[in-house]
Amino acid sequence: MEHYSQAAPVAGSPAHTGSNTGPLVIVTILFFMWGLLTSLNDVLIPHLKAVYTLTYVQAMLVQFCFFGAYFIVSLPAGMLIKKLGYQNGAVAGLTIAAAGCALFYPAATSGYTLFLIAFFVLAGGITILQVAANPYVAVLGDPRTASSRLTLTQAFNSLGTTVAPTLGGMLILGGVVLSADDLAKLPAAEQAAYHAKEAASVQGPYLALAAALLVLAILFALARLPKIADAEDGSAKGGFSEVLKHRHLALGAVAIFLYVGGEVSIGSFLINFLGDPKVASLAAADAAHYVSFYWGGAMIGRFIGFAVMRTISPGKALAFNAAAVIALVLLAIFSGGTLAMWAILAVGLFNSIMFPTIFSMALNKLGPLTGQGSGVLCMAIVGGALVPFAQGLLADNISLQLSFLVPAACYTFILYFGLKYANMYNEK
Incomplete structure (x- = not known):
């Protein structure tokens, strides 16, 4: 999935003249991570559809909550970043996304509704992160090569979306999925046990993702990144x-x-x-x-x-x-x-x-x-x-x-x- 981001014009230049390689590596990892997280939805939708015996419309609530967050959070994200600054805004986005991933753990034992809330929180964090991180690509180097740097970061975003389905298939979809008819033949207690086991298969992968996002938040907080002046001062x-x-x-x-x-x-x-x-x-x-x-x-x-x-x-x-x-x-x-x-x-x-x-x-x-x-x-x-x-x-x-x-x-x-x-x- 593309890095869907609000690419506002950026005024300002790096506040230091040192190498931009380190900061660019960190920003590129961010693009990879949100590609990975967004593409994992394609694995989770059929999984949750099977676990909770959903219709296609009910299963699409995952994308409704996820992409609805872009619509709802985009403007507040811009205001938040204006208040916190771009670097702290990215840290806030990473932390909120990590909280969204962590919510998958209790969701596995609570039901579909909490999964949908977790998707919204995760996507809200990613939206803040994108609005904050995208301008760095423009200022980390010569303005004339900004588009080529954006192409590079987008390629790593695509790498994340490419890796995610295979990874998710191995970690989440590895078990035997029963059809609705086969499941209906089981006693109620066995049906409940099956639902619990299948839902729990997302807990480990998403806890690992939460930990990775928190590590990135710490790295981003400690990195010496250029200060970016706000381009929209009236x-x-x-x-x-x-x-x-x-x-x-x-x-x-x-x-x-x-x-x-x-x-x-x-x-x-x-x-x-x-x-x-x-x-x-x-x-x-x-x-x-x-x-x-x-x-x-x-x-x-x-x-x-x-x-x-x-x-x-x-x-x-x-x-x-x-x-x-x-x-x-x-x-x-x-x-x-x-x-x-x-x-x-x-x-x-x-x-x-x-x-x-x-x-x-x-x-x-x-x-x-x-x-x-x-x-x-x-x-x-x-x-x-x-x-x-x-x-x-x-x-x-x-x-x-x-x-x-x-x-x-x-x-x-x-x-x-x-x-x-x-x-x-x-x-x-």
């Missing part, structure tokens, strides 16, 4: 209503909403899709390994995109990738077997450039309104909370395979956005 007049008058920003926000929604929705249903008898009939633990191909494709595609977009306009590259995704998703819907499996997994490769490309196109030439514009785009990430619900409704009422028409529809707007602004950077 230089921009007007709020969101003013910035939304810019048509390319408003359409970009819709594109971000639908892109994040489509990407998250596909990832959320992948393990169940690969387990479908018409597709690959894979056990959940085996399917989790293949989810790593989905996210690994995004990592590879990011490097390809970085090279390609030096010669091809971002809008054209975006439109081409959106068209490729639509074709692949339709192939996955209307075919079967290994063809359907690899078609849906290949979507990751073409997703790679979409988020940063839409983000940068939407913010083009906003000048002093760039900060407000990035805030609008960050709030649009709530698409990751809402679109999976729509797919869940289709999956429950029609079929899992046909439910992928929802993300296919999302990418048609991205195709339109890319074509509409294909020559944006050539315009005077």
